[in-house]
Amino acid sequence: MMIAEIFKKYDIRGLVPKEINPQVAYRFGIAFACSLGNRGRIVVGRDNRKSSEELRNSLVNGLTDGGCDVVDIDFSTTDMVAWSVKNLKTAGGVMVTASHLPKDWNGFKFICEGGRIYGVDELRKRLLPHFERNYKPDKRIEKRIEAHAVLEDYIEALISANQKIVGNCSLEGMKIVFDAYNGMGALVVPKILRRCGAEVIELNTDLMNGFKRQPEPTEESMKELGEKVVEVGADLGAACDGDADRVLFVDNEGKFIPGDESLALIAMKYAKPDKHIVVSLDTSQTLVNHVVNQKGCKVVHSKIGDYFVAEEMIKNGAVFGGQPNGHMKDPDFVLYDSGPFFAGLFSSIVASSGKKLHELRKTLPPYHKLTDSVVCERPRDVIQKIVKKVMGRKDYTIVAKIDGIKLSSEKSTILIRPSGSESKLRLSVESKSEADARENLERIKGWMK
Numbered sequence: 001m002m003i004a005e006i007f008k009k010y011d012i013r014g015l016v017p018k019e020i021n022p023q024v025a026y027r028f029g030i031a032f033a034c035s036l037g038n039r040g041r042i043v044v045g046r047d048n049r050k051s052s053e054e055l056r057n058s059l060v061n062g063l064t065d066g067g068c069d070v071v072d073i074d075f076s077t078t079d080m081v082a083w084s085v086k087n088l089k090t091a092g093g094v095m096v097t098a099s100h101l102p103k104d105w106n107g108f109k110f111i112c113e114g115g116r117i118y119g120v121d122e123l124r125k126r127l128l129p130h131f132e133r134n135y136k137p138d139k140r141i142e143k144r145i146e147a148h149a150v151l152e153d154y155i156e157a158l159i160s161a162n163q164k165i166v167g168n169c170s171l172e173g174m175k176i177v178f179d180a181y182n183g184m185g186a187l188v189v190p191k192i193l194r195r196c197g198a199e200v201i202e203l204n205t206d207l208m209n210g211f212k213r214q215p216e217p218t219e220e221s222m223k224e225l226g227e228k229v230v231e232v233g234a235d236l237g238a239a240c241d242g243d244a245d246r247v248l249f250v251d252n253e254g255k256f257i258p259g260d261e262s263l264a265l266i267a268m269k270y271a272k273p274d275k276h277i278v279v280s281l282d283t284s285q286t287l288v289n290h291v292v293n294q295k296g297c298k299v300v301h302s303k304i305g306d307y308f309v310a311e312e313m314i315k316n317g318a319v320f321g322g323q324p325n326g327h328m329k330d331p332d333f334v335l336y337d338s339g340p341f342f343a344g345l346f347s348s349i350v351a352s353s354g355k356k357l358h359e360l361r362k363t364l365p366p367y368h369k370l371t372d373s374v375v376c377e378r379p380r381d382v383i384q385k386i387v388k389k390v391m392g393r394k395d396y397t398i399v400a401k402i403d404g405i406k407l408s409s410e411k412s413t414i415l416i417r418p419s420g421s422e423s424k425l426r427l428s429v430e431s432k433s434e435a436d437a438r439e440n441l442e443r444i445k446g447w448m449k
Helices: 022-035 052-065 078-087 120-131 151-166 189-195 223-232 259-270 285-295 306-316 339-353 357-361 379-390 434-447
Strands: 012-015 041-046 069-075 092-096 105-112 145-147 175-179 199-203 236-240 247-250 276-280 298-302 320-322 368-375 397-400 405-408 412-418 424-431
Touching: 022 052, 022 092, 022 105, 022 120, 041 052, 041 078, 052 069, 052 092, 052 105, 069 078, 078 092, 078 105, 078 151, 078 339, 151 189, 151 259, 151 339, 175 189, 175 223, 189 199, 189 339, 199 223, 223 236, 223 247, 236 339, 247 259, 247 339, 259 276, 259 285, 259 320, 259 339, 259 357, 276 306, 285 298, 298 306, 306 320, 339 357, 368 434, 379 405, 379 412, 379 424, 379 434, 412 434, 424 434
Parallel strands: 041 069, 041 092, 069 145, 175 199, 175 236, 276 298, 276 320
Antiparallel strands: 012 105, 092 105, 236 247, 368 424, 397 405, 405 412, 412 424
């Protein structure tokens, strides 16, 4: 197996043990240590997959054999690793996780100094050259591994950061259902909400017996959460993915809230005329325009992916960034996506609004968004074909070519981009009416044939 094959578009992942195993983990530890000059402290955390403890142990051996010291925080969310890197002022961090993928997968998320995630291209350049070296550890190096409990400090810092945004808003009287998908959100989100005064009903928060289903919040998989919200008369429901760097919601009527909506409602708390916010190119243009019109802020679009959002946030000094899949960042807390942070913040926004969540959603302008995908062996060639098709037409305008191509017409906004993991083109069409969205979606699919 070639190591380069498990460098995916957004992070490092593979099947256990065929692609990810203790030997691979050890080599990653050695390579990361070498890339840092064989010195420095590295924070290491892990999720609750059966393979994660053994992989963590091998990774730590590689890091220490490579000359680095390790701060082991054990069970953690990925943002807790990033937060620890920032606040303990370490040289970097590694989270052992495969995020939202099924239990037979695992992988590594590498965090650089300051708490930002490394981009995969960065990692290839930093790590792959060291895999080819026959590195021999210096047996005189003393292995220094420090077990460090950061959970309480992390929770206190998170609540404090939330309160700076919404004021000292209590969640007293709120009832919230939280679904952890048996992932790492169970470690922190119920504690955060309860300390702020909420009554919390937990779903799938057992960390010891593996995932009952793939730990990925989607409209379909959040139906159980919506049903529970209605059953207990809760004010909202929240769900995090396996490593809790994403959070999505259902309202008090048990209805799924598209991530574009929660992103817009949260962005309104950050948006000011002299401030920048960053959103990925697939975010609803209707809602982006609404935030700009209401708050007069500056919005910057990024490529789709955590690293690209962070990159644009740094470049523009942005106060907030996010994507409609539930990834959101507050750089004052840490420049990494935090499901727990925004589970707490969104709950506070609802509590302070004086409205039921289904009523708060009605303050946003209506829109219809349809998505689809088309199997395509050479997706970038097809995108170029569409560019040529659109050139010279008066009814379509090319808005951006950052990540595929984004088009606008009088009635619709259309995004066409290559999949990050498959030979497919992903399509997203947004219109004021479902009929207009459907018409444009079918037209674009026809152009691809």
